[in-house]
Amino acid sequence: MDFLRPASWEEALAAKAEHPTAVPIAGGTDVMVEINFDHRRPEYLLDLNRIADLYAWEVGEDSVRLGASVPYSRIMEHLRAELPGLALASHTVASPQIRNRGGVGGNLGTASPAGDAHPALLAAGAEVEAESVRGSRRIPIDDFYTGVKRNALAPDELIRAVHIKKADGPQQYAKVGTRNAMVIAVCAFGLALHPETRTVRTGIGSAAPTPVRAAAAEDFLNAALEEGGFWDNGKVITPSVAKQFAELCSAACNPIDDVRGTASYRRHAVGVMARRTLTWTWESYRGTRRTIEGAA
Amino acid sequence: MRVNFTVNGRPQEADDVWEGESLLYVLRERLGLPGSKNACEQGECGSCTVRLDGVPVCSCLVAAGQVEGREVVTVEGLAEYAARRSCGTGACEAGACGTDSGGTSLDEARRWSAQGTRGTDSQTGEGTELAPIQQAFIDAGAVQCGFCTPGLLVAADEMLERNPDPTDADIREALSGNLCRCTGYEKIMDAVRLAAARQSEGA
Numbered sequence: 001m002d003f004l005r006p007a008s009w010e011e012a013l014a015a016k017a018e019h020p021t022a023v024p025i026a027g028g029t030d031v032m033v034e035i036n037f038d039h040r041r042p043e044y045l046l047d048l049n050r051i052a053d054l055y056a057w058e059v060g061e062d063s064v065r066l067g068a069s070v071p072y073s074r075i076m077e078h079l080r081a082e083l084p085g086l087a088l089a090s091h092t093v094a095s096p097q098i099r100n101r102g103g104v105g106g107n108l109g110t111a112s113p114a115g116d117a118h119p120a121l122l123a124a125g126a127e128v129e130a131e132s133v134r135g136s137r138r139i140p141i142d143d144f145y146t147g148v149k150r151n152a153l154a155p156d157e158l159i160r161a162v163h164i165k166k167a168d169g170p171q172q173y174a175k176v177g178t179r180n181a182m183v184i185a186v187c188a189f190g191l192a193l194h195p196e197t198r199t200v201r202t203g204i205g206s207a208a209p210t211p212v213r214a215a216a217a218e219d220f221l222n223a224a225l226e227e228g229g230f231w232d233n234g235k236v237i238t239p240s241v242a243k244q245f246a247e248l249c250s251a252a253c254n255p256i257d258d259v260r261g262t263a264s265y266r267r268h269a270v271g272v273m274a275r276r277t278l279t280w281t282w283e284s285y286r287g288t289r290r291t292i293e294g295a296a
Numbered sequence: 297m298r299v300n301f302t303v304n305g306r307p308q309e310a311d312d313v314w315e316g317e318s319l320l321y322v323l324r325e326r327l328g329l330p331g332s333k334n335a336c337e338q339g340e341c342g343s344c345t346v347r348l349d350g351v352p353v354c355s356c357l358v359a360a361g362q363v364e365g366r367e368v369v370t371v372e373g374l375a376e377y378a379a380r381r382s383c384g385t386g387a388c389e390a391g392a393c394g395t396d397s398g399g400t401s402l403d404e405a406r407r408w409s410a411q412g413t414r415g416t417d418s419q420t421g422e423g424t425e426l427a428p429i430q431q432a433f434i435d436a437g438a439v440q441c442g443f444c445t446p447g448l449l450v451a452a453d454e455m456l457e458r459n460p461d462p463t464d465a466d467i468r469e470a471l472s473g474n475l476c477r478c479t480g481y482e483k484i485m486d487a488v489r490l491a492a493a494r495q496s497e498g499a
Contacts, residue, residue: 003297003361028359029339032318032339033338033357036318036338036356047359049362095342095474096451096469097342098339181472182340182473
């Protein structure tokens with residue numbers, strides 16, 4: 001095994017171009033487990049810890065450019081207002097020790113369907129900034145996950161940053177597991193209200209071969225909210241609408257039975273989380289509207 | 297490969313390090329510092345917790361090559377580390393923590409033991425220099441088999457540095473990455489509360 005230690009991003013891209021099988025390592029919270037257990041013996045490890053740029057973030061007008069290695073603990077601490085869904089998801093990652101090391105770039109690189117960040121990214125709307133010596137490109141998050149632990153990266157590409165839309169409304173995240181800390185999600189659900197476009201976006205984790213959005217559920221809810229004038233009148237969501245939304249979210253799952261839970265449990269739990277996160281975010285949206293009206 | 301880094305305030309060099317080796321392995325097997333414990337090797341248990349540039353991490357998940365040029369504090373250096381911190385805040389009497397010693401040498405760290413040559417007592421901690429969190433663990437009876445203790449000490453000490461007046465929820469959150477299979481955590485909670493109370497009295 002060779003340990004490659006690029007001191008700059010350009011050096012890292014050159015190393016990845018020269019050794020496309022090199023395994024990038026940043027927080028190490030996935031890669032080192034595989035090496036410790038002898039599940040993986042990569043020819044090259046490509047250490048990204050020395051590249052300071054990967055640990056920085058910029059808050060822009062519409063989106064946040066989040067460096068691939070920004071640890072979850074920093075996201076929780078500094079980006080709660082801009083990225084509330086991702087901050088909540090970050091808080092559910094493992095333990096403080098792991099959150100101090102792991103970041104969204106690793107979650108995307110591993111592309112496990114159980115990665116905690118994915119549902120939040122799908123719900124908020126995001127693009128992955130991938131780069132190689134051939135150039136840079138932005139991959140929409142909806143096109144990024146291509147299979148179980150597979151993603152749209154080319155062998156010579158590295159993830160540099162993720163561009164995540166800043167919240168324009170309430171966002172929520174829910175995760176089912178046996179305890180609060182140190183659990184791989186049995187399933188997870190992210191939901192974001194986007195009042196500016198009058199749309200709702202979702203993300204489902206650990207209940208299909210890849211993280212997915214519940215597209216039919218979103219379409220149904222967007223139409224129902226529009227039809228009932230909910231965005232304007234701020235009324236409580238009709239229970240039948242919430243119920244059907246939940247059922248459509250369950251239907252968007254394609255889960256398996258495994259040690260963490262059965263397929264039918266996952267389907268059911270996703271429906272429950274969908275209904276709850278919709279209620280929480282909508283109540284928050286209504287509350288904000290009331291405050292604004294009261295102030296006017 | 298060779299790795300140069302700082303351990304407990306002193307520069308160290310580890311040789312013949314395999315590229316896939318963890319920081320934990322380097323500390324235990326190459327530098328002779330077995331205080332950080334090897335249990336799950338997958339970041340689940342927190343027994344190998346150390347400070348890396350001040351931040352608590354699982355040393356089993358840090359590749360040895362990643363610590364080149366960086367600073368690591370292990371449980372063996374915790375007493376000295378805590379003493380320096382309290383000196384920095386003016387909370388200790390002048391010179392009491394030996395600020396001129398410049399960290400903990402490998403030899404000192406290897407000899408570190410609550411029953412060392414200095415006639416120490418592992419039950420009371422008398423005779424050896426302990427961090428306040430270590431003394432609190434002894435006083436509260438928070439140590440049973442002791443395997444998880446080093447990781448808990450490092451994690452708890454860091455929390456008290458950051459958050460001197462923690463709520464029970466803060467403590468549980470800060471220690472949520474450390475598993476103890478003996479105590480049921482209640483004595484550990486007592487110990488951290490005790491250390492926090494003593495810290496605020498001393499301040």
